[in-house]
Amino acid sequence: xxxxxxxxxxxxxxxxxxxxxxxxxxxxxxxxxxxxxxxxxxxxxxxxxxxxxxxxxxxxxxxxxxxxxxxxxxxxxxxxxxxxxxxxxxxxxxxxxxxxxxxxxxxxxxxxxxxxxxxxxxxxxxxxxxxxxxxxxxxxxxxxxxxxxxxxx
Amino acid sequence: xxxxxxxxxxxxxxxxxxxxxxxxxxxxxxxxxxxxxxxxxxxxxxxxxxxxxxxxxxxxxxxxxxxxxxxxxxxxxxxxxxxxxxxxxxxxxxxxxxxxxxxxxxxxxxxxxxxxxxxxxxxxxxxxxxxxx
Numbered sequence: 001x002x003x004x005x006x007x008x009x010x011x012x013x014x015x016x017x018x019x020x021x022x023x024x025x026x027x028x029x030x031x032x033x034x035x036x037x038x039x040x041x042x043x044x045x046x047x048x049x050x051x052x053x054x055x056x057x058x059x060x061x062x063x064x065x066x067x068x069x070x071x072x073x074x075x076x077x078x079x080x081x082x083x084x085x086x087x088x089x090x091x092x093x094x095x096x097x098x099x100x101x102x103x104x105x106x107x108x109x110x111x112x113x114x115x116x117x118x119x120x121x122x123x124x125x126x127x128x129x130x131x132x133x134x135x136x137x138x139x140x141x142x143x144x145x146x147x148x149x150x151x152x153x
Numbered sequence: 154x155x156x157x158x159x160x161x162x163x164x165x166x167x168x169x170x171x172x173x174x175x176x177x178x179x180x181x182x183x184x185x186x187x188x189x190x191x192x193x194x195x196x197x198x199x200x201x202x203x204x205x206x207x208x209x210x211x212x213x214x215x216x217x218x219x220x221x222x223x224x225x226x227x228x229x230x231x232x233x234x235x236x237x238x239x240x241x242x243x244x245x246x247x248x249x250x251x252x253x254x255x256x257x258x259x260x261x262x263x264x265x266x267x268x269x270x271x272x273x274x275x276x277x278x279x280x281x282x283x284x285x286x
Binding site for chain 2: 043044045047049050053064066070091092093094095096097149
């Protein structure tokens with residue numbers, strides 16, 4: 001049975017069809033250069049005092065584990081992605097780290113739609129769209145994933 | 154904090170992070186997010202907000218920093234945060250955390266974290282997976 005949902009009493013949305021069309025589709029590829037000054041400013045501004053993140057002379061100097069959450073794609077959703085509901089809410093981010101991000105790294109960030117699912121609460125049905133940025137460094141090592149939950153209602 | 158000393162149910166020491174305008178401006182410079190809603194109370198209020206907002210990803214980073222202070226040298230493998238409500242710049246926020254799982258085989262701990270406003274409203278919830286050498 002198809003997974004249909006409605007938001008704000010509008011025309012039913014065929015979530016199965018939307019998932020079929022969009023999940024896994026890479027819609028943006030952006031390159032980022034990791035700079036010492038930004039690494040340090042990030043860490044110090046959040047009160048970090050672990051030398052790995054605030055001392056450039058430390059043997060294991062690296063970007064703060066949440067640093068990749070600031071590296072965003074040029075667009076949040078693919079061109080022609082269906083408009084789901086009238087309103088959008090930032091539902092949060094999840095970062096998963098595999099390899100430390102180092103000063104001078106060139107990161108390749110690929111954006112895909114990872115998940116689409118409905119949830120129903122007191123205010124009605126909401127559609128969650130998860131955009132995933134997957135980051136690889138210049139050595140083609142998979143350094144991190146960042147999932148961004150966008151809520152439409 | 155060493156892995157061997159961690160127990161299920163342990164509380165992390167509460168913290169009141171610095172979310173002064175000076176820190177938030179620094180963070181938004183580092184994050185390439187120089188948006189007025191984060192950096193100016195009047196601009197934020199003109200948008201209907203209670204004041205300048207602490208960026209969601211700054212809240213996330215504050216949680217990570219707290220974990221590092223609790224267990225120096227640990228590695229945050231994953232940090233998932235849910236943005237539930239606004240947290241305002243230049244206010245007193247409280248971060249709390251508790252250990253909710255310990256895996257002896259992988260030498261990892263799972264920690265549930267929250268950031269609450271001065272009024273006690275939870276603005277951010279997070280779950281961290283932390284590994285130890």
